[in-house]
Amino acid sequence: MKQVLHIFRKDVRHFWKEIGLWLAVLVAFTWNAPRSWQPEPNYGDFVARFIYPVLLVLLLVVWWFLIARIVQDESLVGDRQFWITRPVEWKKLLIAKLILLFLFIHVPLFISQCVTLWRAGFSPLMSVSGLVWMQLMLLATLVLAAFALAAVTSTIAQVILACVAVVLYMVGLDALDSVVPNNSTLVGNSDNWQFLVFVVACIAVVIIQYASRRSTVSRFSLTAAALLIALIDVGTPYGKLIAKAYPAETGSELPVKFAFDASQSKAKGLGSDDGKNVQIELPLLISDISAGSAIRIEGRRVFAQSAQGRWDSGWRGGANLLLPSERNYLINFSMPKRIYEKMHSAPATVSVQFAISVLRFGKPWEVALEQGDFNVPRVGICSLVSPGLSSIRCRSPLRKPNTLLVTSSSTTSTCEIPEEQRPPKDSIAYDLLWRDDSSPADSGIDPVSDFTLFLTYRDSMPEPVSRFGPRLCPGTPITLSESSVSGRMRSSLSIPQFSLDKYRLPTSMTLTIGVPR
Amino acid sequence: MNSAIRTHDLSKRFRRVEAVHGLNLEVPEGAIFALVGPNGAGKTTAIKVLMNILRPSAGRAEILGLDSVQLAGRPFTAIGYVSENQELPGWMTIGYFLRYLRAFYPNWDSGLEADLVRQFQLPLDRKLKHLSRGMRMKAALAGALAYHPKLIVLDEPFSGLDPLVRDELIESMLERASECTILLSSHDLAEIESFATHVGYLEAGRLKFAEEMTSLADRFREVELTLSRPVTLSQCWPESWLQVDASPAVVRFVESRFDPEKTTSEIQRAFAEVRDVSFNPMSLRSIFLAIAKGQREAEEAKR
Numbered sequence: 001m002k003q004v005l006h007i008f009r010k011d012v013r014h015f016w017k018e019i020g021l022w023l024a025v026l027v028a029f030t031w032n033a034p035r036s037w038q039p040e041p042n043y044g045d046f047v048a049r050f051i052y053p054v055l056l057v058l059l060l061v062v063w064w065f066l067i068a069r070i071v072q073d074e075s076l077v078g079d080r081q082f083w084i085t086r087p088v089e090w091k092k093l094l095i096a097k098l099i100l101l102f103l104f105i106h107v108p109l110f111i112s113q114c115v116t117l118w119r120a121g122f123s124p125l126m127s128v129s130g131l132v133w134m135q136l137m138l139l140a141t142l143v144l145a146a147f148a149l150a151a152v153t154s155t156i157a158q159v160i161l162a163c164v165a166v167v168l169y170m171v172g173l174d175a176l177d178s179v180v181p182n183n184s185t186l187v188g189n190s191d192n193w194q195f196l197v198f199v200v201a202c203i204a205v206v207i208i209q210y211a212s213r214r215s216t217v218s219r220f221s222l223t224a225a226a227l228l229i230a231l232i233d234v235g236t237p238y239g240k241l242i243a244k245a246y247p248a249e250t251g252s253e254l255p256v257k258f259a260f261d262a263s264q265s266k267a268k269g270l271g272s273d274d275g276k277n278v279q280i281e282l283p284l285l286i287s288d289i290s291a292g293s294a295i296r297i298e299g300r301r302v303f304a305q306s307a308q309g310r311w312d313s314g315w316r317g318g319a320n321l322l323l324p325s326e327r328n329y330l331i332n333f334s335m336p337k338r339i340y341e342k343m344h345s346a347p348a349t350v351s352v353q354f355a356i357s358v359l360r361f362g363k364p365w366e367v368a369l370e371q372g373d374f375n376v377p378r379v380g381i382c383s384l385v386s387p388g389l390s391s392i393r394c395r396s397p398l399r400k401p402n403t404l405l406v407t408s409s410s411t412t413s414t415c416e417i418p419e420e421q422r423p424p425k426d427s428i429a430y431d432l433l434w435r436d437d438s439s440p441a442d443s444g445i446d447p448v449s450d451f452t453l454f455l456t457y458r459d460s461m462p463e464p465v466s467r468f469g470p471r472l473c474p475g476t477p478i479t480l481s482e483s484s485v486s487g488r489m490r491s492s493l494s495i496p497q498f499s500l501d502k503y504r505l506p507t508s509m510t511l512t513i514g515v516p517r
Numbered sequence: 518m519n520s521a522i523r524t525h526d527l528s529k530r531f532r533r534v535e536a537v538h539g540l541n542l543e544v545p546e547g548a549i550f551a552l553v554g555p556n557g558a559g560k561t562t563a564i565k566v567l568m569n570i571l572r573p574s575a576g577r578a579e580i581l582g583l584d585s586v587q588l589a590g591r592p593f594t595a596i597g598y599v600s601e602n603q604e605l606p607g608w609m610t611i612g613y614f615l616r617y618l619r620a621f622y623p624n625w626d627s628g629l630e631a632d633l634v635r636q637f638q639l640p641l642d643r644k645l646k647h648l649s650r651g652m653r654m655k656a657a658l659a660g661a662l663a664y665h666p667k668l669i670v671l672d673e674p675f676s677g678l679d680p681l682v683r684d685e686l687i688e689s690m691l692e693r694a695s696e697c698t699i700l701l702s703s704h705d706l707a708e709i710e711s712f713a714t715h716v717g718y719l720e721a722g723r724l725k726f727a728e729e730m731t732s733l734a735d736r737f738r739e740v741e742l743t744l745s746r747p748v749t750l751s752q753c754w755p756e757s758w759l760q761v762d763a764s765p766a767v768v769r770f771v772e773s774r775f776d777p778e779k780t781t782s783e784i785q786r787a788f789a790e791v792r793d794v795s796f797n798p799m800s801l802r803s804i805f806l807a808i809a810k811g812q813r814e815a816e817e818a819k820r
Contacts (some may be wrong), residue, residue: 006620014608073606079570082605082657085598087621089590214572 003089007096011070012104018069019104022062029055029445030112034119037395037450059445063105064146068159070100071150076209078154090210101143106135113447120448121373121381122397130398130441137443140199148202151209152218169226176233186299186317186355187241194229201225242299242315246355246490255358256295256322258329258493259285268330271505277334279505282352284329284493286322292361294405294483295322296434299355302333304500306348311339315355321432332505340500347497354491357436361405364481371474378482379404385452387415390429390469392453392478398441400449403483404433408455408470415471429455429470436485521546521668521698522567526576529559529566536562538722539576544700544715549691550727551713552702553805559722560702561600564672567700568598581668594622597661599654600672607646611639611656615663622664633659636689651682658686662693669693671701675708687712710801718805725808730801737804738775739797742768745790754787759811771799771807 012019032055035048074083074093083093113131114124124131149162205218249255261283271279282302289295297320302313313333322329331352367376369384369392376382380396392406410427431453442449455470455478472478522544529537537559544550552560565571567578569588578585583592609617615634619625634641637655645653654674661669669690675683690699691712703709709716710730717727740758747765754761757774768788772780775796784791799807 003621006617010617013613078604079565080600080602080604082603084570084589085568085593085596085603086618087591087593 003092004096004099007074007088007093008099011073011096011100014073015066015069015100018062018066022059022066022104023108025055025059025062026108026112029059030115033116033446033448037120037393037448056445060142063142064159064163065156066105067101067143067146068150068153068156070097071147072154072156072159075154076151076213077215084213094206094210101147105143106139109138109445110135113445117397117447120395120397122448127397127441127447131447133440134398134443134445134447137441138445140195141443144199144202144206148205148222151206152215152222173230173233176230180234180238186315187238187245193236194232197225197228197232238315242355243490246298246488249489249491254288254491255290255293255487255489256286256356256491257288258352258354258491259287260493260495260498261285261328266502267505271332271507276337278337278340279332279334280340280500281330281332281503281505282350282495283503284331286326286329289322289324289326291324293324293486294359294361294432296320296357296359297322297354298357298488300331300333301353301355303351303353304335304343304348304498305351306343306346308343308346309339311335311343319434321434323430325428335500340504344500344504347499349494349496350498350500351492351494354493356489356491357485358487358489359403359483360486361481361483364479366477366479369472369474369476369478376480379480380449382453384472384474387473390455390472392455392472394451394453396449396451398447398449399439400433400435400442400451401482402435403485404435405481405483406431406433406453406455406478408472408476408478410470412477413471413473414475415473417471421468423457423470427457427470429457431455519546520544520579521548522550522578522580522700524567524576524578527563527566527573527578528575529562529571530574535574536722537566540719540722540724542717542724542727544698546698547695548715549694549699549713550701550715550717551709552700552717552719553706553709554702554704554719556704558704558719560704560719561602561672562722563719564600564670564700564702568596568670594624594664595667597664597666597669598672599657599661599670599674601654601674601676602672603657605645605653605657608644610642610644611648611659612641614645614656615641615660618660618663624664626663626665629665630659630663633663633689637685651678654678654686655682658689662689665693665696667697669697669699669701671699673702673704675703675705683708706802706805707800716801718808720809720812725812733801733804734798736773736775737799737807738772738780739799739803740770740772740780740784741795741797742784742788742791743793744768744788745792748788755783759807760814771804771811772796773807773811 032048032051036052038048074088075081110131113134117124117127117131145166149159149166153159153162201221201224205221208214208218208221264283267281268283271281286295297318299315299317300313301315302311304311313335316333320329320331365377367374371384371387373381373383376394379401380394382392382394385391385393407428407430410423410429411425433451433453441447455472457470520543522542524540524542527537527540527542528535540563542563552563554560562571566573567580567585569585572586580588581592581595588596606614606617611634615630619627619630633639637652637659639652639656639659643652645656648656658671658674671690674686678686687708694712701709701713713730715727715729716733718725744766748763748768750761750763750768754770757772759771759773761768761770763769774780777796780796781794784794
């Protein structure tokens with residue numbers, strides 16, 4: 001322990017300026033954070049909102065810089081470091097570095113988060129486990145990654161180059177995601193494996209470097225881990241996992257029924273043209289969503305088959321919510337132009353599979369909106385963005401609340417609305433806050449989750465009602481209900497004799513120059 | 518006598534380059550062993566492998582009875598290593614550098630530290646990065662001597678230093694030589710000649726020989742023969758004769774296995790009418806030049 005403290009004291013003495021810089025940025029971030037929550041920002045608050053991401057990036061940069069400097073003070077790469085021929089025990093050296101990171105990064109960050117929570121109107125004591133969770137997530141991601149990179153490099157310039165390589169890799173991984181046949185967002189299994197590979201690789205590299213300074217082995221391990229993560233992305237049998245996570249619907253009581261809306265004889269919307277794909281619109285009718293529940297479309301897969309060929313879109317993610325009152329549902333999908341050119345002349349059989357989550361809403365509760373901040377049970381503290389508009393700005397401790405349906409009836413609005421802007425009686429405006437995990441906190445640095453509820457009418461409204469949207473004023477009651485996922489399944493729909501040609505979305509270009517399709 | 522350092526077929530390869538090849542070396546306890554050789558001979562690599570800074574590609578080494586690959590942490594309380602290209606923590610002052618090191622060594626001798634600081638005239642408040650090369654070496658040496666190490670390993674410690682600093686460092690090192698073993702590398706033969714007890718010659722990664730300085734000096738002689746009449750060299754002389762050269766009536770060579778009686782009788786067998794013979798002791802530098810040239814000639818003859 002004596003050696004640990006000795007190295008620790010040396011590092012504090014050496015890096016007091018870097019630590020001071022980090023603490024200064026952290027204090028600035030902590031001081032600035034509450035100003036970005038203001039629902040009706042003045043000029044200063046606008047500046048604060050602009051500064052917020054700048055400070056966040058600066059915080060991360062200084063943080064990484066500090067970790068890199070601390071690790072590289074006893075460089076683990078090269079053969080000229082004086083400390084490697086001194087009686088410095090690697091475990092004690094590593095512990096000294098970890099203590100430094102704990103005391104000068106995690107503890108100040110924890111204090112900053114407590115202060116931020118307190119300033120947001122929440123009790124830090126009630127959020128300790130969530131804060132610890134946030135710290136662990138930061139440790140397992142940012143700190144570990146910075147530590148591992150610093151352990152296989154010997155200068156800050158090398159760390160920067162390594163970071164650039166990591167960013168390029170992530171861009172590549174993102175691009176890879178878009179070409180993988182089935183979308184990984186529908187099932188989280190691969191993400192968990194990828195995270196595990198990342199954490200294990202980083203820990204292994206840190207231990208290898210401190211125990212034996214085998215930089216080539218460590219760099220190879222990191223590269224192998226990066227490749228493995230990409231391989232998991234490509235090689236995961238998403239189709240099978242989705243089929244398992246969303247079993248085909250069985251039984252007579254289906255949570256929702258889909259049918260083709262034959263009354264709509266052609267596409268109504270407007271598409272975009274990227275030269276490679278055409279967009280097809282599919283008008284559907286929905287029914288049988290029981291009261292007190294909702295359907296969330298997590299993803300869909302479209303098959304088209306005609307005498308000229310067949311096409312499978314693969315699973316594509318994308319969330320849509322269907323409420324019991326819904327009757328129409330419009331989807332559009334992209335089809336490669338070359339396949340469209342091959343198939344569009346003859347009617348095709350189009351089949352759509354939906355991966356759906358069935359939501360059951362719990363007992364609703366009502367809150368009357370107030371001027372200024374007001375408490376919303378199970379959500380946090382909210383305020384009207386501006387009386388007469390449709391937005392409510394809320395902040396919650398640690399994380400966004402669980403899936404929450406917020407509704408407001410036009411009948412109970414306390415706003416003074418001119419006759420021509422008034423919506424039909426009992427028009428329901430709503431917003432759904434989606435959250436389907438049980439983690440105790442969001443990942444990130446800021447312990448206050450800041451979000452806006454933007455209520456809209458589901459049904460189309462005539463002008464000028466649609467322009468103004470629902471009106472919220474002090475005294476207007478809103479109804480909130482939490483939901484939970486009661487089941488997941490796949491629902492299918494088959495449309496014979498579907499004309500791809502008729503339902504192709506016109507692009508703005510074709511409309512402007514009037515070229516007939 | 519026990520060995521402080523012992524290697525068995527130690528090799529270090531960097532991809533295609535074999536920097537050290539099959540090194541078999543023994544450094545007896547209490548010796549001042551000079552590992553010499555031209556630049557690029559593999560001296561620094563060999564020392565780095567011994568100090569476990571680099572891992573051997575083949576073979577093994579024992580340092581103070583411990584396998585070199587296990588050399589880390591605590592065993593370094595008995596080893597002092599100073600290298601010309603070692604990166605010292607430049608941000609530390611000399612005073613803090615010595616204070617920082619002190620805590621790692623149970624045997625740290627504060628009195629000796631003070632003596633070394635005084636002897637080397639080290640400015641304690643100056644940062645290491647602001648020191649001259651000579652001063653930095655002195656600081657490094659002070660930090661490697663103050664805990665009475667059993668083994669001191671010095672890699673080209675005097676290279677590029679002015680003679681005064683070099684003498685100061687040698688003097689302080691010799692003052693501690695009785696209590697430890699010293700291994701040092703150098704490409705300057707003259708600087709180690711005065712104090713090394715053993716010498717090993719490394720060339721192109723291979724150890725050409727290693728022996729005690731006294732035996733080396735004893736077995737090498739520069740021989741000059743004056744003959745009664747000019748002769749033509751017949752190439753028939755013992756293998757131990759190196760660099761044989763003849764002007765009309767004078768023959769010169771280096772005898773590498775000098776023994777007064779044996780050498781005299783070999784001379785008499787090779788040359789019939791010898792008028793005068795002189796056997797002159799050689800400097801280390803002359804010995805090494807003779808060896809190097811002799812090997813070159815032997816290699817050319819093979820081709």
